[in-house]
Amino acid sequence: MDTKKVFDYIDSMRGEMCAVLGELISYPSFKQEPEEGAPYGRAARDCLDSALKICERFGFATDTVGDRAGIASFTEGEPLLGILAHLDVVSAGDGWTFEPYKATVRDGKLYGRGAMDDKGPVVSVIFAMKALKDLGVPLKRGFELILGTDEECGSSDIKYFRKHRKMPKWLFTPDAEYPLINIEKGRIESRFSAPCKSEKLMSLHGGKTVNAVPASASAVVGGISEDEINSAIKAAGCTAVFTLSAEGGAIKIDSRGVSAHASTPETGDNALTALIKLLQALPLDMPAKQLLSGLAKEFPYKETDGASAGVAARDEVSGALTLVLSVLDYDGKSFGGAIDIRFPVCETAASVCKKLDAALKRAGFEAHSGGSEPHCVPSDSPFVKTLLEAYSSVTGKKGECIAIGGGTYVHGIPGGVAFGCEVSGEDNRIHGADEFIRVDALAENAKIFAEAIVRVCNGGEPV
Numbered sequence: 001m002d003t004k005k006v007f008d009y010i011d012s013m014r015g016e017m018c019a020v021l022g023e024l025i026s027y028p029s030f031k032q033e034p035e036e037g038a039p040y041g042r043a044a045r046d047c048l049d050s051a052l053k054i055c056e057r058f059g060f061a062t063d064t065v066g067d068r069a070g071i072a073s074f075t076e077g078e079p080l081l082g083i084l085a086h087l088d089v090v091s092a093g094d095g096w097t098f099e100p101y102k103a104t105v106r107d108g109k110l111y112g113r114g115a116m117d118d119k120g121p122v123v124s125v126i127f128a129m130k131a132l133k134d135l136g137v138p139l140k141r142g143f144e145l146i147l148g149t150d151e152e153c154g155s156s157d158i159k160y161f162r163k164h165r166k167m168p169k170w171l172f173t174p175d176a177e178y179p180l181i182n183i184e185k186g187r188i189e190s191r192f193s194a195p196c197k198s199e200k201l202m203s204l205h206g207g208k209t210v211n212a213v214p215a216s217a218s219a220v221v222g223g224i225s226e227d228e229i230n231s232a233i234k235a236a237g238c239t240a241v242f243t244l245s246a247e248g249g250a251i252k253i254d255s256r257g258v259s260a261h262a263s264t265p266e267t268g269d270n271a272l273t274a275l276i277k278l279l280q281a282l283p284l285d286m287p288a289k290q291l292l293s294g295l296a297k298e299f300p301y302k303e304t305d306g307a308s309a310g311v312a313a314r315d316e317v318s319g320a321l322t323l324v325l326s327v328l329d330y331d332g333k334s335f336g337g338a339i340d341i342r343f344p345v346c347e348t349a350a351s352v353c354k355k356l357d358a359a360l361k362r363a364g365f366e367a368h369s370g371g372s373e374p375h376c377v378p379s380d381s382p383f384v385k386t387l388l389e390a391y392s393s394v395t396g397k398k399g400e401c402i403a404i405g406g407g408t409y410v411h412g413i414p415g416g417v418a419f420g421c422e423v424s425g426e427d428n429r430i431h432g433a434d435e436f437i438r439v440d441a442l443a444e445n446a447k448i449f450a451e452a453i454v455r456v457c458n459g460g461e462p463v
């Protein structure tokens with residue numbers, strides 16, 4: 001491939017790339033009520049049709065799969081390489097300076113919902129394809145672009161796709177970060193409960209979502225003096241901040257910590273486990289005191305590796321298991337709570353669930369745990385090496401694999417890795433207000449993809 005020619009051509013199409021991205025951003029393609037032929041709502045379907053029409057205009061054959069996903073094929077026949085990206089978004093939310101569903105270019109940045117996640121990367125793939133096609137770059141093996149429309153709400157699009165179509169042998173999704181994610185930890189979600197009648201603990205609420213470290217938690221206790229609570233707060237020595245207020249004849253205790261994603265709990269300060277540490281030290285009645293002490297013992301405040309619960313695990317490639325006690329409610333009759341675990345490739349979901357359920361049983365709770373296995377593509381696989389070489393050759397940066405606790409669009413798809421497009425040190429405000437992509441990055445990503453497509457498809461067998 002005449003690299004300079006391809007890259008110059010991509011640079012010459014920057015304006016067109018921004019226009020196409022603006023067209024895709026104009027669809028508010030977050031999940032909405034299903035309609036005939038539009039299982040995720042009209043806007044997601046219209047956005048898919050618009051993207052496929054653009055691909056057709058550029059000379060690519062397209063197809064749809066159950067109204068849920070689309071395909072734009074570079075060549076006929078079974079493709080070796082697939083690029084999987086998505087056109088659905090999360091809804092705009094508040095706080096935007098710019099209009100969320102209208103692209104605005106300001107100071108080299110293009111703003112709009114989906115600019116980075118994942119419509120911008122889609123546009124870069126389409127223009128990489130266009131450049132290779134228009135310049136007649138020959139490919140020995142084929143590739144296709146697969147466009148989904150339900151990534152943000154559980155990826156049912158890809159479950160459907162895999163039931164009805166074959167995924168290419170090698171697959172990457174430009175829906176995460178550079179250089180390349182080859183390991184995604186396994187995930188366990190556990191729900192636990194225990195009946196409990198208490199005279200002294202009136203209520204407890206901490207955390208709403210299982211996949212986040214809770215930033216706040218509160219409890220109402222009666223028959224315990226403010227002095228007793230204050231000395232217990234001193235003894236607990238938590239960095240989470242407690243405040244007391246009168247509520248009827250009882251005392252409300254608020255706990256404030258720092259929220260974090262459950263895959264990186266060490267960056268947060270769990271307000272709930274801090275509150276549990278405090279409550280179990282108070283002179284509560286049984287069995288509330290016993291149940292809270294059990295939780296404090298198995299899932300202590302400030303511990304994020306599951307050591308006390310006996311689930312700790314670590315390996316060289318994926319790092320340590322993380323555990324977050326993220327939800328706990330008490331309504332006067334029973335406790336109900338949730339735990340999030342991300343575990344390394346050396347463990348299995350069944351074995352972690354078994355150990356976790358045993359820990360919850362020791363604490364006096366009945367538990368139901370389940371989850372997904374880790375996702376791993378070896379870092380020395382020729383496919384991974386080829387993608388990293390493409391990345392380095394375009395950016396001049398070192399290409400290396402990274403392991404994460406979260407899951408990407410390719411989780412569970414054999415041979416799939418995440419490749420781009422966020423770069424460390426830049427916050428593109430994905431899912432937030434004023435999401436953006438740099439116009440330079442739109443072009444650079446297209447160059448990286450063109451390079452990757454050619455290297456993978458022309459690398460000979462086996463790649």
Ligand SMILES: [Zn+2]
Nearest residue numbers: 117118151175
């Ligand atoms: Zn995404």
